[in-house]
Amino acid sequence: MPVLTLEIPGSDEYRALRVAARLSAKSAEAADAGLKNSWASVCVRDNGELIGMGRIVGDGGLFLLVVDIAVAPAWQRKGWGAKIMQALMDELHARAPKSAHVALIADGTASQLYQRFGFAMSAPGAHGMQMRL
Template identity: 85%
Template sequence: MPILELATPAIDEYRTLRVAAGLSAKSGEAAEAGLKNSWASVCVREQGELIGMGRIVGDGGLFLLVVDIAVAPAWQRKGLGARIMQALMDELHARAPKTAHVALIADGTACELYRKFGFTMSAPGAHGMQMRL
């Protein structure tokens, strides 16, 4: 069974898993800057290989954002996404202030997973917006 640990992935394996899981590519420079500023990070490994990950970024008090939920294609639909989310939720409940605002952007049908952890759609009261540089 794959091993889940609270850890930050190495830059190269982070970049590789993002692309393999269908997320956008990130530069090494961006990954180096971003990974070291994670508020919480989870890695799932099988025989040392990174097969799943997830992170929380933010200021640690007021606003937190769940990002980088990614599972290698061969391991998808086996419950790893839920294990990653549960570990991140455990960190939120243990460390974040009760008034923290926690958000995420769900790709495709991933909103079904996030609903199981208490996330709700922000519309119509609010609308998620984004900008890519």
């Protein structure tokens, strides 16, 4: 049975799970620099293998961003995305100041999951924007 823990994944397993879950590939250099700066991080492991993850990044007070919600294809549609989000939401409610702005970018139909946790579309009042290097 998979186990969910508050931990930061290793760089190689993080990068592999992102690709397996059809998220964009990240370089080893980027993962090595970024992972250690996680504000909160959740891993789901089955017999030690990383099968799910999620992170929150940001300054810890004013602005936080939910990122890297990923579940390995064989484990999708079994509730792990919701369990990962709940663990991250528990960390937010326990540690983040009441006035913190928490955001995320929802790919495809993932917005349905995030709406269950209180996230709402920002348009038309605001529009998410992004740039990739």
